[in-house]
Amino acid sequence: MKMTPAEKQKLINALKEISGAMTRKEAEQDLIKSLKKELREEMEFKVKVLNRLVKTFHKQNFEEESEIHEEFEELYKTVTAPAVAA
DSSP: OOOOOOHHHHHHHHHHHHHHHHHHHHHHHHHHHHHHHHHHHHHOOOOHHHHHHHHHHHHTTTTHHHHHHHHHHHHHHHHHSOOOOO
């Protein structure tokens, strides 16, 4: 593939910037993992509960999560309820 010196430099600059962003992302993911592990160990949270709490807090969508859970609960009870003989 042929590239002009300007195209080559643009690509190199973009690759460096992407690599830096990926390094920061990995560091943030490590921090999140470490904080969650610390909370699970110190406060004895279940993984699923803590992950849902973190996600809900981040998205600030508690009402939506509550509604979804309520709908799930009703649907589950409906589906698993014993059939009534007619």
